[in-house]
Amino acid sequence: MSATSAEDFLRLDQQICFSLNAASRAFNGVYRVVLKDLGLTYPQYLVMLVLWEHGQLPVKKVGEHLRLDSGTLSPLLKRLETAGLVRRERSARDERSVEVRATEEGLALRERALQVPRRIVAATSFDVDEIRALRARLDELTVALDAAALDA
Amino acid sequence: MSATSAEDFLRLDQQICFSLNAASRAFNGVYRVVLKDLGLTYPQYLVMLVLWEHGQLPVKKVGEHLRLDSGTLSPLLKRLETAGLVRRERSARDERSVEVRATEEGLALRERALQVPRRIVAATSFDVDEIRALRARLDELTVALDAAALDA
DNA sequence: CACCATCTAGTTGTGCACAATTGAATTGTG
DNA sequence: CACAATTCAATTGTGCACAACTAGATGGTG
Incomplete structure (x- = not known):
């Protein structure tokens, strides 16, 4: 009865994806504002x-x-x-x-463009070490996900 | 001379955004595979x-x-x-x-669809606590970024 | 009660992500 | 050397994100 149910998994995975998606889009929003002067999109x-x-x-x-x-x-x-x-x-x-x-x-x-990164980093409210740690985590995640996508 | 230069910031911020973007797209790739049977896209x-x-x-x-x-x-x-x-x-x-x-x-x-979340979580190679911690971090980031986007 | 601000979906237009395909150039192998 | 497999860029088509705008309904205020 303590085994994780499909419902629990559903909630959990939904949240990590929501969070990732939301963060990605939030970043995009900040870039859109900051890059407007330069006439560039983020990509x-x-x-x-x-x-x-x-x-x-x-x-x-x-x-x-x-x-x-x-x-x-x-x-x-x-x-x-x-x-x-x-x-x-x-x-x-x-x-x-x-x-x-x-x-x-x-x-x-x-x-x-040289001023852009500073503004972005400031917008995160994270310091250098926090960003580095998060980045490392995300890179692990990406490696695992890419590997998994190849199997199926 | 030890002050963080614009170049350093550029590299750093580039990587956090790359990482976030890459993770988001990697998730999308896994979902695309897993959801194909259901005939759904991730959104x-x-x-x-x-x-x-x-x-x-x-x-x-x-x-x-x-x-x-x-x-x-x-x-x-x-x-x-x-x-x-x-x-x-x-x-x-x-x-x-x-x-x-x-x-x-x-x-x-x-x-x-009930089997989908389990497959996604498995693909991350993260356990429950790791996912929770990462999610919390991303949510903080999103809040900060959204707030920053409003200013400019 | 009349009118105006607001709210809700929908539409249009731009740009990105990605799968699938095309066409041309190159490379490897027999 | 010939030819098949591969490589590279471009194109086509689908779907999503978002800004700007439209049209219609609603609700508050004078």
């Missing part, structure tokens, strides 16, 4: 972070950094190109590949 | 959970439970109605409101 900001850090990269590599595929990246990069922040050029060495890099305008945006 | 499953737990509810209340607005719920509920799982009826007492409830088929689906 676009992530792409710019990757380009600022690594310079020119093929779409494939950008996708590996962000765990995104071309179905998401192609239209996103096209919007960034329309906004004048990145350039896409088919690679001469491997014609399958498309190299992406920030334009001058895209590089200039980095200066204004 | 649809959440709506059914609410209806199973609370019975008939106006769209507004469903949205409050899930933190979703009519822009998301209206088409989602329409899909569930097309699938024969819910019914929508404009309230007689308040014509602004639309009452949503599970059909018999929708209620029957609950039996098959």
Whole structure:
């Protein structure tokens, strides 16, 4: 009778998912506010972070950094190109590949973006160690979930 | 020189957001696999959970439970109605409101859904206390982020 | 009682995530 | 070298999140 019932599990799992989902969307809300000045969405900001850090990269590599595929990246990069922040050029060495890099305008945006992270961290009300611990926990979770998704 | 630079903050915040985002999407992936048999997406499953737990509810209340607005719920509920799982009826007492409830088929689906949570919890490789602790942490985060989003 | 602010769903439009497919280029193997 | 398998980006289609707006119903106030 003390065995955990399906109902208990249901409540429990609902809450962890709700919590994760809610936190993710709450983050998104804060980013939306903070990034509005820069004219970027959160996923676009992530792409710019990757380009600022690594310079020119093929779409494939950008996708590996962000765990995104071309179905998401192609239209996103096209919007960034329309906004004048990145350039896409088919690679001469491997014609399958498309190299992406920030334009001058895209590089200039980095200066204004430098204040973003501080504002985000402040918004969490967590300190560095707390964030680190939470991140580690979430990464464990992701590894386990990814492994589980492959089985079924 | 020991003050945390903008670059450090950038790296840190990038990782917490990456981690949260990745975990959220990993959860989604597991749910996609597990819910495929039931013919539900994860958000649809959440709506059914609410209806199973609370019975008939106006769209507004469903949205409050899930933190979703009519822009998301209206088409989602329409899909569930097309699938024969819910019914929508404009309230007689308040014509602004639309009452949503599970059909018999929708209620029957609950039996098959009872096994879902156990599989999800198993996929996390976390035990009950770990999940509870993580959930509490995420809820704190959400509260802080929501509060911060209102300021700006 | 009349009118205005508010509330509720729904719609429209934008952007993201992801599955599935396509087409072209490349690589590996016989 | 030829050809089959693989790789990469793009496209198509579905579904969700959210902002902005519409239309209709309701309720409070002068």
